[in-house]
Amino acid sequence: MPTRLFPLLLLLLNAAAQADPAIPGELQLNGFGSIGMTRSSNRNAAFVRDLNQPKGTQGQWRSETDSLFGLQASWQISQQLALVAQGISRYHFGNSYAPELMSAFVRYEPRPFGSLRVGRMPTDFYLYSDSRHVGYSYLTVRPSTDFFGVLPFSHLDGADLQLAHPFGNSLLRGKLYWGKLDEDLPLADRRWQLAGSRLAGGNLSLQHGPWTVRLSSTILHFQHNLPIAEVSDALRQLAPGLPAAGETARRLDVAGSNSRFHSLGAVYDEGPLQLQAMLSHASHSTAAFQDWRAAYILAGYRRGNLTPFVGYSWIRSRSRELDTGIPRGISPDLDRLNAGIAGILADSHSEQQTTTLGLRWDLASQFALKIQHDIIRGQPGSLFPYRNENQAWNGRTRVSSIVLDFIF
Template identity: 35%
Template sequence: MLAAGRTGILAFATLILMLAGSGAVAMNPFSVQGFGTLGAVYNTTDNAGFIRDLGQPKGATGWETATDSMVGLQLAYRPNEKFEAVIQGVSRYSYDDTFQPRVSWAFIKYQLTPDVAVRAGRLGWDAYMLADSRNIGYSYLWVRPPIEYFGALQFSHLDGADIEVRHAFGETIASFKLYVGQADEKLPLLDDGDLFDLKGIEAYGAHLGLQTRNWSHRIGASLYHNPNSLPPPYSTFTDLLRATDDPLAPGFANDFDIAGSDTYNVNYSVAYDNGGLQAQFLANLSQSNKRMISDHYQLLGLLGYRIGQFTPYLIYTGTWLYNFDDSVDLSPDNPLYFAGELLIESTDWEQHSWKGGVRFDFMPKAALKLQVEHIQSEGYPSYWRDVKPGWDGDADVFSLTVDFIF
């Protein structure tokens, strides 16, 4: 079991249950809403720890309840139709090995016109379709957002502003959003607890959406600029490279120092919902100007069909390399040549998986989900923790969750 202290999530859950049980969580112009997940996951291999996302420092081997369990509370103040203020807190297993509650949203919104709205503050980073509701398990079919696709999203929120324009053309609703902000989170990098501080990373993006009676389309693009270097041992290695007499070393060191990196994402999503049938297809292309952040493309396909209270579903998803350069641009006699090969190996990774499951809406605003998935990780296991030497990259993961909202 993970060593995370569960005091925070228990206290937060108690607060939410008190509010839900009071039966009076809406007081105009104030409203209180909540969401949560109680989950258990079983990883068949003990050679690598399974994680929900890159923000988790330790992974599940065998049974674990911390991976997916979380609880959130959202307070909104809306004195009129034009102005709204929202704050949301979430308690979940995160980078510091605890369930300490953190503010995930905190923004003010102003409706300039019936079609134009602006927001400022802490916002969910919705660079992809469904990305800004990643913590609300009740809002989607799967147990968790597949890491093979959503793993490229290192941020859960941004401190900044956005503007959205929405307009109806008959039965079609068109929308356009433009946003800008800075990250303020930490990511665990290595099994020994080293953290990468995302604070100061600037993000920019836009997306265009079209929604009809049964179809939703969205195309988006984002850029984030990172001014920060990775902590040791990565920064130590690049510093040592620059200190050698090898004339090729400075260029190689610069390629593997992510300070000054620009990473671009371009994505397209389409969803179809008609009666019991649900289908989604998402595609993303990610590219960087630094070799340390290797270029990948991600695909996700989902098919589900609702039969009464049950919705069985099937998912295939993956992330694959493209334009990968494995050349070691150092002089062969450089004493750090072998270390350079190891560094390149750490950027050589792919992963894909099949996931099948069923969602059971056993009561209003609550759903039980059972999911089975077979995962194949190739190359460096970037989406795993505590990996033992010789692991072949295969794993089967079983998940059971109860998702609820109120």
Template identity: 30%
Template sequence: MFAALACVAMAAQGESETDRPSGASGLRVSGFGSIGLAHVDAPVGWGYRRELTQGGSDSRWRHDVDTRLGVQFNYSVSSQFELVAQAIARKRGSYAGGSDTLEWAYAAYRPTADWTVRIGRVNLDAFLMADYRNVGYGFMAARPPVELYAMLPTALDGADVARSWFQGNAQWRAKLMLGTAQIGDFHTAPPGRVRDIVGVMMSREEAGLLVRASASRTRIELDLGSAQAAVDALGQLGSLPIPPVADQARQLRERLGASDIWATFLELGLRYELGDWQWSAELVRISAAPLVRQLSAYATVGRRLSDWTPFIGYGRTRDAMPVTPLPAWQAVLTPVLGPAGAAQSQMLGTLITDAVNRSRVQQSGWSLGTRWDFHPQAALKLQWDRIRVDAGGPGLWTGADVAAAKAHVATAVVDFIF
């Protein structure tokens, strides 16, 4: 069981929050890493990413998509108190801050074997792979399904409280999460923040089957920055007594200037690991209109054959917010604003509409591959992805236009732990 093996091998990394030996103390150092090479066959100029925090590149051969190195320090003050820090070196977007390298930095207190309180920067346990999404050794595929995990925040700046207990042969876990997190495309603009996060998670595991669900409510704040002037211009166009222009300008202003809006994240995850069969599936719904209304899901299944585990997976994400039609303002605005003013307004509307549509995510993909556990602490993965991007849905790519497209990604990656 890959996830269980990763947790056992990296017990020093704090993946498990219970059953620590009584009186444990001292410093422990451990880590993980991935060395990957990917070949991307996509439209000219399109840059593939496994997550929105990465920078873009339209190169065919890529070593930076999956390659990363993480190290973690666990200092046990006593059997009840522990300090944890984890840093990850990987490709990041141009707007990533220096502190983003620090994935975890928290103090943990365990008053009893069943309860854990963590304060600081912790993993956001609102998704199935939240504990180990950067630890490639802990899952079958070359990378977490991009159709879902590419858009999700990783770290929570705040606190969480968790309790574990047994009922018969089933282990239950419940967690309350509070804090803030970064969100957005780190390649194109400064990241926004999801603030006032209040989240709960409940899971049940028995006989190799894990079922979990989570719900989070948060407030999204985006850094409008240089876009503020465009937002103000759209506000002026929205006040004109020309309904076709005013209505569309107000809609664009709502999409571009959306900030300080409330969002809901709902998640249901399943993982089955028993004997030779392993599968996982997850569904996430994000409701944050007028910014986004997304439904994302994936399923992956594999069967272990000695040291090899062939697998197949499918992922899909859909945005219920409609594609915004290109404005046709110049002719009707010319008598009001003059030729120059009308041309400028038309250009503004076209550019903003294009930016809004480029940010939508409407994508699906099949994955086929195999994993070879050639060492107790290392595995080789070979994977081929066939990706379909619908018109007006290229938000996971850099340099993409709004036309429908197909792409293929071939990946070889070695994951290891130490």
């Protein structure tokens, strides 16, 4: 499907090349995209780029995993005021490339040290997470799946405020944001509604010479339950005689629960050398998700047009136990209910590490070709980052990718 976009793309590239950027009053059209093929070697679970994707690669080469296309229109009305809108077509919920509106906001910069944006913006949970679709802007084929893949919240409708202040040769920058989510996530063949979930957070970053260190924190208040109503309903029916069942149903509710995401990121970027290290921690008040810790390090060194890179990442989550109070062996229905709950709890488990090797080749201006190989070593119970696992899944796979990234 992405190959059909190519002629259109070349036309747009030509048109955009003529445009002079950022002259007040002028409308600018820019775009980005990735065309790639990705294959995960293990047939027993589908590897996905992130949890927005309902299907992934299981032994076959797929273009859907890492191909996407984005188009942005921006209008700098005056030095203080700008309008930006961005659409992305990527493989996501609904098993389709249906375009989605990723940004649509007005940016107001009354003073050079601060700006306010109102509208729809990409979420900014971690350092670099708001640019994770723009492959041309980073070294790897995709952002670390252990770190970013489990974070499927793409955009928020709300506002953000950014301020910067220099201290000697250092620059301190802060950002606060709040708003609501408005998207759907695939869960097996069902739909989990995120619309209406509220988000608030902020980050503080310090830049000094080649160093950037950023601390980020976000709290997310969910509006809707997971699409597991039959389990919750069955538990609530048992509640009058079995209080533990009612308590289990309550603890599995996601609606009304809070998730907190904290992270610390450090980047060293000096000439040809790039180093990144990030740590994150997610905690959830609902029992339907497991608290996790994740981290990654990435190093790249450019020589001419070639930048080989190497990375290592991991994610671990803590399993939860829930005593449903339902005795085993009384009826097949109740046993199935117990098993269903155990399945829900097991589904959010992550326990794996990934070693990444790759090469970025800036082959022409505006184009970068990347090849990457990921070696994933995990436990058979590491299910959360994947789709469509079967009993034979052993938590181990190798992912090979080749992607052409472009901007215009």
